[in-house]
Ligand SMILES: Nc1ncnc2c1ncn2[C@@H]1O[C@H](COP(=O)(O)OP(=O)(O)O)[C@@H](O)[C@H]1O
């Protein structure tokens with residue numbers, strides 16, 4: 001039972017009349033590198049916020065590491081890390097100050113916090129500008145410090161919302177290496193992306209969400225090999241994704257309407 005890192009049952013979130021996440025049933029096994037894929041506005045960030053306690057579900061529930069989130073929020077939060085959509089950094093601190101604050105918040109002692117903070121700043125190549133405030137970091141640097149803060153306490157599940165957005169190729173390479181190493185050590189990684197290639201390259205398991213509903217879920221091999229459709233026809237991950245994002249032509253925007261621009 002506790003071999004599942006994340007289980008959701010009919011997880012739902014409404015914003016007024018809009019159902020942003022609609023009865024999602026997800027299962028993520030411990031140690032999986034899980035990709036949560038979907039076009040803009042599909043409900044990925046809303047799902048991650050519900051799985052990390054940043055947003056309460058309207059209905060349904062989430063179980064993390066065998067614990068019901070709603071009834072064990074502190075115990076769950078101790079064991080997870082998250083880089084949410086807005087990152088939520090304290091921008092008037094330097095990177096080192098921020099990591100010290102976060103480490104101490106998680107209850108790490110001072111020497112451990114200090115050591116981990118130095119190692120993380122080094123690894124993220126943020127160590128050479130110790131006096132720079134996070135407010136003056138580039139977007140990519142802010143992503144890196146947010147990731148460092150999300151792992152300083154050694155979480156068992158790491159949630160990342162669009163982690164590669166605005167990160168340069170060099171930093172992305174280092175980040176992928178770090179995430180790969182973490183999964184080897186048994187950490188579960190739950191990553192959202194609207195880019196199929198990123199998920200295909202990194203993840204072993206994938207779910208696809210569109211308009212709040214889960215449309216596919218399985219191992220990358222299973223989804224690549226194709227899901228037998230109703231008439232026995234096979235649909236691959238790429239076909240599913242392209243049909244959702246509309247690049248199969250059926251939903252391509254009409255450029256005629258923008259003729260005044262061209
Ligand atoms: N706080 C909010 N209030 C109202 N609508 C929201 C709010 N957050 C998200 N939404 C809506 O919910 C839908 C899903 O959003 P989101 O989860 O951010 O999508 P994704 O991360 O997949 O791009 C969108 O239509 C978005 O406009």
Ligand SMILES: [Mg+2]
Nearest residue numbers: 044045046085
């Ligand atoms: Mg999002």
